[in-house]
Amino acid sequence: QVQLVESGGNVVQPGRSLRLSCAASGFPFNNFAMHWVRQAPGKGLEWVATIWYDGSHKYYADSVNGRFTVSRDNFKNTLYLQMNSLRVEDTALYYCARDRGRIEYSFDYWGQGTLVTVSS
Amino acid sequence: SYVLTQPPSVSVAPGKTARITCGGNNIGNEGVHWYQQRPGQAPLLVVFDDSDRPSGIPERFSGSTSGNTATLTISRVEVGDEADYYCQVWDGSSDQGVFGGGTKLTVL
Numbered sequence: 001q002v003q004l005v006e007s008g009g010n011v012v013q014p015g016r017s018l019r020l021s022c023a024a025s026g027f028p029f030n031n032f033a034m035h036w037v038r039q040a041p042g043k044g045l046e047w048v049a050t051i052w053y054d055g056s057h058k059y060y061a062d063s064v065n066g067r068f069t070v071s072r073d074n075f076k077n078t079l080y081l082q083m084n085s086l087r088v089e090d091t092a093l094y095y096c097a098r099d100r101g102r103i104e105y106s107f108d109y110w111g112q113g114t115l116v117t118v119s120s
Numbered sequence: 121s122y123v124l125t126q127p128p129s130v131s132v133a134p135g136k137t138a139r140i141t142c143g144g145n146n147i148g149n150e151g152v153h154w155y156q157q158r159p160g161q162a163p164l165l166v167v168f169d170d171s172d173r174p175s176g177i178p179e180r181f182s183g184s185t186s187g188n189t190a191t192l193t194i195s196r197v198e199v200g201d202e203a204d205y206y207c208q209v210w211d212g213s214s215d216q217g218v219f220g221g222g223t224k225l226t227v228l
Contacts, residue, residue: 035217037163045155045163045206047217059215062121095162105210105217106153108174110162 002026002109004096009114016086020114022079022096030054030074033099035107036081038092038116048094049081053102064090086118122211124220131226132197140223142190142207150209152190154183157222158203166205167192194225202227 008020022034036048049070050059058070069082079096093115097107125143132138142152152170155163165174167183170190180195194201207220 037217037219044204044222045157045208045219047208047219050217059217061216097163100165100168104168105151106165106168106208107155107163108165108168110164112162 002098004098004109004111006094006096006111006114009094009116011117011119012086013120014086014088014118016118017082017084018086018116020081020083020094020096020116022081022111024077024079024096024098027098029072029077031102033101033103033105034070034072034079035097035099036070036079037095037097037107037110038090039095039113040089040092043092046092050099050105051079053099057103083116086116088118090116091118092116121214121216122209122218124207124209124218126205126207126220126223128221129224129226131228132194133228134197134199136197138194138197138201138225140192140194140205140207140225142192142220143188144190144209144218145188147188147190147209148185150211152183152185153208154181154192155206155208156201156203157206163206197225197227199227201225 093113098109100108154167157163171183
């Protein structure tokens with residue numbers, strides 16, 4: 001069965017960096033685009049980043065563009081989110097989500113999330 | 121940037137029909153996707169590409185679009201349907217994903 005397991009969330013000070021990982025299993029990872037979506041405490045869902053199945057295209061929300069970098073290792077079946085220059089407003093539960101296909105732009109499987117708290 | 125507008129809340133009695141709307145400019149030209157999020161859980165895709173259902177999602181969940189509005193319809197509502205519902209599209213003009221603000225469905 002499809003499994004997505006996020007890790008790397010932590011409490012960090014503003015301006016610091018953090019790298020999130022998402023370990024995927026149960027499906028051919030290199031055939032599916034992947035996404036990061038976040039949810040601030042008590043708030044709605046916010047799309048963060050998308051990477052195509054082969055890593056050839058990457059897209060970012062305006063709120064993170066230039067600070068966050070999405071990447072993938074198709075040999076390790078792992079998705080990453082490098083988060084630099086973190087801000088208090090980046091505090092959220094970060095989900096990785098699988099695309100329905102190579103790039104369909106809808107998310108059919110989600111992990112349980114990893115919590116990032118940015119606070120001084 | 122593209123904006124999707126949802127009502128903050130919808131209430132319905134068990135066994136009745138709930139309709140949750142999602143407004144966006146020419147949303148009928150986009151592929152609209154809907155997610156259910158129960159408290160403390162990850163989101164679940166319930167409708168994709170306007171009106172298709174993933175396997176395992178009951179036929180009670182259906183979607184439609186017309187003009188500037190997409191609608192998620194839940195027939196014969198059950199207590200277990202109580203959740204937050206989000207619409208989502210991909211904005212091809214900016215290459216960015218967009219979620220609506222979410223609608224809390226309360227089953228009275």
